Amino acid sequence: MLKEEKVQYQNTLSFAKQADAEDPLAHFREKFNLPKDENGKNLIYLCGNSLGLQPKKAREYVAEELDNWAEIAVEGHFKAKVPWTEYHEILAQPMAEIVGAKPGEVVIMNTLSTNLHLMMVSFYRPTPKRHKILIESDAFPSDSYAVKSQIHERGYNPNESLILWKPRPGEDLCRFEDLETLMEQHGEEIALVMIGNSNYYTGQKYPIKEITQLGHKYGCKVGFDLAHGVGNIDADLHDNGPDFAVWCTYKYLNSGPGALGGCFVHERHANDASLPRFTGWWGHKMESRFNMRVDFDPIPGAEGWQLSNPPILSMAPIRASLEIFAEAGFQNIRAKSRKLTGYLEYLINEIDDERIWILTPLNPDERGCQLSIQVKNADRSMHDGFMQAGIICDWREPDVIRVAPAPLYNSFEDVYEMAQRLKQLLAKI
Template structure:
């Protein structure tokens, strides 16, 4: 690596995935495309997304209620289109995943199934500084069961003076909780630091003490490789609008290991959309769930908000998961390298240095004026994301970011830092 534009351009010329960039719409900064490093918050719009949304609109216009069963993409079966690509992205079996609802709705639904506290086993373990939705869900689930969250929740924090949670501390907290632990609920990739947790090891530790392991994968799906089925993960939820580029309010999804999802007696909240498809229109009085994770659906698929996700997943499958991960490692590593060339003393990268412990994100902690710096970047046409206290998150997404993007960010950031 070197810190020249020529090097960045040479990497782009050699990039097998460079043409995918043209499949996305970029926001404008004046008359030119902005530099976009905010895919960990909201992914860019795939150019095919509009056509897929219009397909639903046209079917509605042409067929009305008939659109549920006829046309190019009947709405009754629309969510089935996502099973194979989402299974590939998460390392699941197709019947273990289902697209439905939104992330926090799904988290509550699955906690209703998997968090059933007893007098002895009632605690939920989270990482301190988890995304607020996870925190709120765990707190209110405990309250719903008549428990005091201060007693029911275990939060594992970084050691004093550190920014990252040591995984040995997570494992020790699980061991110490032992028979009182009901559920481990961790964000697969921490939204603030970008730390990618070792879910295989954490899951094994949870199972060793008789607890269940569930994960919020909002910042992990489409970002880092996973093997949820082989890792024996019990359940997981995620949204589709970050790295998956599904659009604002895109449908969320769930993973439920087949030992639970293929058991029709396993507790869950029922709805018509999750009843057996072969008898659904018989309007039977008793709920019998559909096979697999689809048995947790409550309603008919929200086809109007699924077009963006379909368009993006097509691109993921065309690009190939191995190639995307390889580029992601190179692109994030290049960004980290260039940051070492910036004026020192103003910041530190808090995302782990180890490649396997991070995805397409570098969280940079600025010792002063981080929020003001992020606004200066925005004024220069560079879209990033700020989180208190002091962190700007940079997300070089391999589907649409280039090495030139990263170089131009470095150049602009260096110029701004020199003025401070």
């Protein structure tokens, strides 16, 4: 039943259980700690779009570094099993696989908003003729604050220099043809196109390749915030060619609250010494980093944007998470995700209630795993109802439930149960 791309779904528990029995990735659920209620019963966790679950190995890897610190202290930088000076390097390869990049194009460092600022220092170079930034209208607030502050800091006015790509009146999703029109009108004035992908609210995935080509056609730099994309959509960053991308690792990458972020700088910028950047000693070439009294000589590629020596205790859970991704294979994860979210979509449509509709695109190529369900006349109490029923999903004002079945630890049965609870809660409002 699961081997076909066109799955014939059924609205029964037995179908869901059978789909789980045939799911080649089902056993990966065992590698995570599932949250439990006060009676020790597993909760149904559909909130990986906010915070992914803890890989069981995370504790072991964090403990390994605590032991190193206790036992060999400063020697850990060079003599730990994974020397601390090289720790970020063992993360780069598997991370690059997930975002479709070359290892030299990816680095794990800082946090998302910080990395976005660092990238804008390098790739937002406003001039009087070309000083605008284009973002999607309902960008995540942090992205919007970051771009506005950058515009302001460079001496321009966000009211004049920020262009919003909006859905048409009465529509929820942004259309690519409207982006083309905006670029025709303003392309020569735009310094940077910066898009959050997929959108945190609607779950809409935007076409990275097409947006990049469009931006580059008009001479703009193009960057993506993959907070909701990394580990969830095929980003193919190298081939698709954006100038940079940034992301966090605490959502689909299951690396813990506030975990370090990731950053992609396309290979074409790897050795561009003319590119301005904020610098710190960890971006300096390893061979001479400890010579101390030398001028800054950046490591080619994304690593050259590092500032500080990284927090090893925060990197350890990322190591645990990326091992799981490498073992499962990202394409297998995507294949399951399409089926799992497709099943959720099918079950929601089966409810057949005019008060709910799915904001997220119905085409699986235009979304990741999240479905955003708009509920007419509902308020936060609906979300509370889910929590009381043992289902963890999230609510975004004014009226949207976001549900994200994560293919590494969610089952078809989880999705089936979620739809049953939704039906019951709708009966009460």
